[in-house]
Every structure is written in C-alpha cells, then in structure tokens.
Amino acid sequence: MNEQDKETRKTEESTPPIPRDVLVETKHSLIVNGQEIRYTVTCGTIILKEEAEKKGEKEGESEGEKPRASIFFIAYTRDSIEDRHKRPITFSFNGGPGSSSVWLHLGLLGPRRVLLDDEGFAFPPPYHLVDNVYSLLDQTDLVFIDPVSTGFSRAVPGEKPKQFHGFKKDIESMGDFIRLYTTRYRRWNSPKFLIGESYGTTRAAGLSGYLQERHGMYMNGIMLVSSILNFQTADFHPGNDQPYILFLPTYCATAWYHHRLSAELEKDLSTTLQEVEAFALGDYAHALMQGDDLQDDERRQVARKLKRYTGLSEDYILRTNLRIEIFRFTKELLRAEGRTVGRLDSRFKGIDRDSAGEVFEFDPSMNNIAGPYTATLNDYVRSELKFESDLPYEILTERVHPWSYAEFENEYVNVAETLRKAMTTNPDLKVYVANGYYDLATPYLATRYTFKHLGLDKTLLGNLRMGYFEAGHMMYIHVPSLVKLKGELVNFINWSIPN
Structure with a gap:
C-alpha cells in the first residue's frame, strides 16, 4: 500500500459514516366501535438536515444540507383511504422537557394501550398492552415524535446534543421534522392537528407560530392536554x-x-x-x-x-x-x-x-406509571413494530437539562401571546384544552386564567373549548375520563374541519 492509499484509508476511517434513515413498516388492524380499522405503522428514524454555509475563506458559500439529528417517530396511517386530502393527520408529543411521546401514545391516542385498572392504578409486573378501543385512529392518522435526546432520537455524530436542549431550537427541530414528514408523505393538503401534553402544550403553542411563520403551514386545530403556557402561574x-x-x-x-x-x-x-x-x-x-x-x-x-x-x-x-x-x-x-x-x-x-x-x-403518581409504560414501550417497538436498537429508549430523561430559556431571560416563560397571534392570523384555528381536577402540575384554574388573559378578539373566543375531568395530569389513565376525552376530541376534530 503506497502513502497515498494509506492517507485515503486514514481519511475514510476518521470520517464518520453518513447518517441514514432507518424505517420499518408493519401492518395491523383494530376494532373501534364495531368497525375494523386496518392500518400501517411506519416506525424508525429520519435524519433531520439543515442548510449550512461554509466558514473561513469561503464563508457565505452554501455547504449543502448537513445532518443534525436522527428523529425517532412512530406513524399510524389508516389503509384504504382514497383521498388523503380529506384524511386528518395529528402530530403528537409530550413534554418534560425531556419526555418521549410515550404517554399520549400508549395512554390515549394510539391503537395499543397500557393496561391499568379503571381508576388508573398499575397492576404488578409483567405489564401488558391491550387494543385501545378509544384510539383516535378512527378519526385521524397519528404521528408520535420524540424530541432530540428522548426516545431513540439523538443528535448525529459530530453535533452537540446541547444545541437542541432549549426552547427555541426544540421548537425549530420539531417544526422542521413536521414539515419534512408532511412533505415526504404528501400530507400538505390534509387537515392537520397538533396535540401536546404538559410542556408539550408549551411546545405546541410555540409551533403554532413557527409552522405558520417559517413554513407557511396552517393547522386546523391544536389540542392541549394539561396546559402550561404562562409559567408565572405555576412558579x-x-x-x-x-x-x-x-x-x-x-x-x-x-x-x-x-x-x-x-x-x-x-x-x-x-x-x-x-x-x-x-x-x-x-x-x-x-x-x-x-x-x-x-x-x-x-x-x-x-x-x-x-x-x-x-x-x-x-x-x-x-x-x-x-x-x-x-x-x-x-x-x-x-x-x-x-x-x-x-x-x-x-x-x-x-x-x-x-x-x-x-x-x-x-411522586407516587409518576412511579405508578413509569414502570408499565417503560416496559411495554420497549417490548412493543421490538416485538410488534419490528424496530431494533440497542440504545436505551429515553422515556423521561435528565440529559436535556439544563434546558435553555435564553429567549425569556429575566422574565417568565410565556407562549400565550404566540398562540394568540397564531389564532388571530389564522382565524380558522381551533383550540381544545383538557384539564384534570387532580392535576397539581398544571392546575385547571391556572390554565383558565391564562386563556382568560389571552387577549383574543371577541370574534375568536368561540374558537376555544375546554374540558374538565375527575383525574390528574394524565387524565386518560382513568378509564371514565378516557372515554369522555375521546368523545370530546372527536367532536373537536369534526368541528375544526370544514364540511
């Protein structure tokens, strides 16, 4: 081997492999209200790229798209839909910061649900999934997204995870993934919804502005579960x-x-x-x-x-x-x-x-659900969805902290104004808020106070609905509340889509 070959080999060995998408598709079915729903699950990672410019002597020249993060998602798409333009799609995420999307996924929306008793108390291990007859898949396709450093989502080699661990970059990366998914899967003209829980409602409100202003993507509706938009109300x-x-x-x-x-x-x-x-x-x-x-x-x-x-x-x-x-x-x-x-x-x-x-x-309420959701998710993605990874699935991680709120230095985090502006510039945007009476993380009166001080024009007040449940932050673990919430979400989606 000559010196040039050695240098070439050395360069190849020192250059990290180009990150690539890893996607797995499986077919399933579910009975909801006596009707069989056949659906496809797309599970895996998509590489999120960002247009970059060169530095140094060639500063300002395009460097093309550089991989930034590998975003893990699970998408449920109903089969045999003739016109995707009429089929709603809902993008879902939880909060934390540092939480994966597992709670809304396996607790409320997805076709499989963690089995707890009707009050929401866990059974002893081993834990089990059951068909979720209250899934929203009969109404809308579902995409569950894990923010960077949660679930199986990671920054790609060479990129610092810390750049994604903050209010602004989190919204941008999640919004850019939603745009990319919408583009690849031809869903630009489908009715579109966001649903977030806890800090995920903060993210959803931020996305309402980012998606409209950066990508020209207007939502039909936003569903907020256990909302926190103005942190002063809980600090x-x-x-x-x-x-x-x-x-x-x-x-x-x-x-x-x-x-x-x-x-x-x-x-x-x-x-x-x-x-x-x-x-x-x-x-x-x-x-x-x-x-x-x-x-x-x-x-x-x-x-x-x-x-x-x-x-x-x-x-x-x-x-x-x-x-x-x-x-x-x-x-x-x-x-x-x-x-x-x-x-x-x-x-x-x-x-x-x-x-x-x-x-x-x-927190005994957190410990009640942590074990069942962690075990069932890890088994489900590998056994039923056929996705393989040796990475730990980060259900709720501390690795994202300290979380940056640099945009709110010397003030309380407050995205209520972002939502007000989105609802004003898109007067067809509807918002639904679910509140649990026993939620000491995001109490219902704090949420009501925030929305009463949103400053919406009176002509837009009718675009907002609220629901109340005799349960906590994750009110859907309580089966009577799950049944009620499913009904309210169905009504909301139908209300938000023009006839």
Missing part, C-alpha cells in the same frame, strides 16, 4: 402570589378526594369547586395583594377559610403566611397518616421514610 417564587391563588381549587379537589373536607363540602365536587374558585379569585387574592398591610383579624379569617377548603390546620396555614406551596401541600395533607399525595395526580398516595419532611421523597 412558586417569593413575590409571585399567582400560584397560591390558582392552585387553591386543586388543593381543595385533592382534599375532597381524600375526605379531608366537611360533610357539606364533600357532597358535590363541582359545587364545592365553584365556591372555592370564587374565594380564591376574590377574598383570598385581595388578602394576598395587601401583603404586609393585611390586618391580623383578616389574616385569621382567611386562614379559617383556607382550612375549610384545604383540610390543613389553621395553625399550619398561618405559619405559611397564607401561602401554601405545592410540594408542602403534597406532604402536609396526609402527614398524620404517614402518607403523601401525588403531584401529577393527587389521587395517588405515597410513603416516605418519615413524616417530618417539608416535601415528598417521590
């Missing part, structure tokens, strides 16, 4: 009294569920919540706004009311200065019986090492 920092007010009805619902309220208040949840909402937005908000000017007699009066609605002692409430922080509440409510309550779903109870702490050691 318990000194000087910010909003969360104390807006979390109060969910504290009350939690106390109601665990029978910590008076017999009068325990009669009907809806009636009780109306009462506590009026107090929260009225006398309670007025008291907190007074700050140190609040008189002692009024302070004690407010504390007595808070005791009535939260099940906590008046003495404890006074020691919190009338401000009950969420993690303190999860520890304090059932402290006497040595139990905590969940944050994602406050129906769930946990056991800490002792009852003396200020906050719980773990």
